[in-house]
Amino acid sequence: MRFDSGFFDVGLDRMGTASVKWGLPGVFEQGMIPLWVADMDFRGCPAVTEALEKRAKHPCYGYTMITGEDRRAFCSWWQSRHGVLVEPMQIAFLPSVVSGLRVCVQEYSKPGDGVIIQTPVYGPFFASIEEAGRRVLEAPLTRGADGRFAMDLSAVEEHLKAGARLMILCNPHNPVGRAWTREELAGLTALLSAYGCALVSDEIHADFVYAPAEFTSMLAMDWEPATVLTSASKTFNLAGLQHANIVCRDPKRLNALELRLHRAGVECGNLMALAATKAAYEQGADWLDGLLDYLNQNRAFLAARLAELLPEAVVTPSEATYLAWVDISALGFSNAEAYRRCRDAGVIPTDGTAFGKTAGEGFMRLNYGCPRSQLNEGLKRFAAALKGE
Ligand SMILES: Cc1ncc(COP(=O)(O)O)c(C=O)c1O
Incomplete structure (x- = not known):
């Protein structure tokens, strides 16, 4: 089968599939275009569908274990796509990357501690910290004259000096679309090492980096303490199957995280997720x-x-993800007003303030993981909404 424009142009009808993206009130009823949550509207990988069909046809769905084959499939993918060597036993499994963020916050910090994040950033970073009784320490990204974002290591260091115990990195970064370079990551790890601060790197967008940019994993930095969270769920649009990974080269840290998951009653081995992910x-x-x-x-x-x-x-300007971070501040609307106007015009973006109340003010995020005709209609409505047409 050819996976060309013709394949992805076709898209698919998600009516009746309990899709979160399409399930907002008004989407089906009023024909709104959803350009919000990071979920794509394309036909999935046929090998995945075949594997699911094959497994479903075997009429027994008992307790299932994660095998060496599942582990090796993960390792081969990371080696061939990202040049990163992961040993099969350096992986732990869990239902989602967000559950990994939460367990890492609990393991690597104490109630009341500060946790550094680089804002604007994926909303559940805030929730994972705050709902665990820790404090969010924002080290806002800086923005160049061309609109491109960069890390502000001096802001990170200020928080380290004040005693921060943990930093959560988004690599590649949602929503600003940066694929951090080896030099940027080296600067960061040097700083964190100097202060003995733990790092969790959310690498769920690893597979969406556009040449000439390259993805550099924290696992490529030869820095043993790094804990990486990732999943095939973003790459292959399998979020409904709920299966993700923690990778850590430090066995003590990995065991501690596994123990926490176990004690919270979180076990993995969803047989459909395993079949799909391996395929x-x-x-x-x-x-x-x-x-x-x-x-x-x-x-x-x-x-x-x-x-x-x-x-x-x-x-x-972005290098990664399928999410565009759009500055609409020149139009003069508050975010709430801009969002309301978009909905009235029949398009649903993500309000930038979901990525930080201050850092996201004046921005909307648009998801372009959909057929071009759908994107085009969504953009027309977005522009009409904000022009007041
Ligand atoms: C940076 C980031 N991390 C995690 C997630 C969600 O991962 P999961 O569904 O495995 O919790 C997303 C989804 O958009 C994301 O953008």
Whole structure:
């Protein structure tokens, strides 16, 4: 099968599938275009569907274990796609990356401690810290004249000096679309090492980096304490199956995290998730390559189309993810007003303040993981909403 534009242009009807993305009130009833949550509207990888069908046809769904084959499939994927060597026993399993964020916050910090995050950033980073009784320490990203974001290591160091115990990194970064370079990561690890601060790196967007940029995993930094959270769920759009990974080269840390999960009653081994994930890693490379070409074209399309329809908006130059971080501050609306106008015009972005009340003010995030015709209609409505047409 060819995974070309024709394949991804077709899209799919998600009516009746209990999709969170399409389940917001008004989406089906009023034909709204959902460009919010990071979930894609494409036909999935056929090898995954076949593996699920095959497993479903075997009429027994008893307790299931994670085997060496599952572990090796993960390791081969990370070696071939990212040049990172992971040993099979350096992986632990859990239902989702967000459950991993929560367990890491509990393991690596104490109630009342400060945890550093680089804002704007994925909303559940805040919740994982605050709901565990820790304090969010924002080290806001800086923004260059071209709109590109960068790390502010001096802001990180201020928090380290004040005693921060943990930092959570988003790599690649949602929503600003940066794939952090080896130099940037080396600067960060040197700083964290100097202060003995733990690091959790959320690498769920690892597979969405556009050449010439490259993905550099924290696992490629030869820094043993790093704890990496990742999943095939973003790459292959399998979030409904609930299966993710913690990778850590320090066996003590990995064991401690596994013990915490165990004590919380969290066990893994969803047989459908295992079948799908193994098929994705073993047979999904061609589908993903086709998808990346398509998304890369969508990325350029979005920037060009918004420049034409809404020149006041500034699209953040990005290297990664399928999410565009759009500065609409020149239009003069509050975020609440801009969001309301978008909904009234029949398009649903993610309000930038979901990524930080201050850092996200004046921004909306648009998900371009959908057929181009859907994206085009969504962008037309977005522009009309904010122009007041
Ligand atoms: C940076 C980041 N981490 C985690 C998640 C969610 O992962 P999970 O569904 O495995 O909890 C997302 C989803 O958008 C994300 O963007």
